[in-house]
Amino acid sequence: MEIKSVNRSIIIDDMDKKIVHKTNSFYWDTAGNDFLKAIVLPFYGAFVSEEKHQLFGDVSGKKLLEVGCGNGQSLQYQAERNASELWAVDISERQIEKAAQHLNSLGVSAKLICSPMEEECGIPTDYFDYVYSIYAIGWTTDLEGTFCRISSYLKKDGVFIFSWSHPIHRCVTEDNGRFVFKKSYFDEDWYPVAVEGELLLADRKISTYVNALAKAGFVVEHMIEQTDDEIMQSRDNNSDMAKRAKMFPVTFVIKARKL
Ligand SMILES: C[S@@+](CC[C@H](N)C(=O)[O-])C[C@H]1O[C@@H](n2cnc3c(N)ncnc32)[C@H](O)[C@@H]1O
DSSP states (O other): OOGGGSOOSSSOOHHHHHHHHHHHHHHHHTTTTTTSOOOOTTEEETTEEHHHHOOSOOOTTOEEEEESOTTSHHHHHHHHTTOSEEEEEESOHHHHHHHHHHHHHHTOOOEEEESOTTSOOSOOSSOEEEEEEESOGGGOSOHHHHHHHHHHHEEEEEEEEEEEEOHHHHHEEEETTEEEESSOTTOOOEEEEESSSEEEEEOOOHHHHHHHHHHTTEEEEEEEOSOOHHHHHHSOTTSHHHHHHHHSOSEEEEEEEEO
16 A cells, blocks of 8 residues: 555544554454554553552553553453453454454453444443553554543542553664754654555654643643663663663553543
8 A cells, every 4th residue: 555545644534544453453453463463551651650650540340441552461450459350452453363263262352343433333331440552552543533432431539540652762763873863753654664564653752642632621640751770680681672661662551541
């Protein structure tokens, strides 16, 4: 698919949304996690963990929904913490299948729905104590609409936690041992990424996320940008990713509450 067929704008029309969904669901149905390794709880990203930040607190007896569940390992994490009900949505039939197989093999029950997160798909409203998403929210073609939907799924005072690639990380490249800007931080256009297959991606500013949360009726309670020192020390801290994570945020995590 050629990028010129996608309107290079942050507001994309229905036709472009279909192209993004078709391209990205094909990727997750085929290449999946062969190249992009799964990022699952307790990790929010390569260098940030729930074990350190304790954003969820005690989820026992709580109803949880995961947006973009991938292979289901984060659902397993929540089941092990005695969540009372687990639901998840993902655009990829293959990822939903993998999640179902994984959870069945562990005897964990979860309601899994194959749908784009942007669309109405039978998820109950005013129902969940937590909605969370680990490296999936950024794939939405409609950030404000998705946050409004997520808000509708939550009970009043319900918590929404998500992690995603930090937009600064997406802007910076290494050139002869120095980090340099390869694109503008303000550029939110969709573009193709070649990772053993093609994905379509848009990098949104942090303010775009914060303003979309406010519009959907959330208050931000906590935001994480820093790399966990403990993880850095326990890993190969000369890897390309570690070099980046020492200098600037590669992941951000937001915890917000529905007012
Ligand atoms: C990077 S994975 C995140 C899941 C898991 N944490 C992992 O790392 O494997 C992204 C997931 O989002 C799903 N996804 C992409 N676009 C989506 C959309 N518009 N609606 C729902 N799910 C989507 C993909 O199918 C994939 O399973």
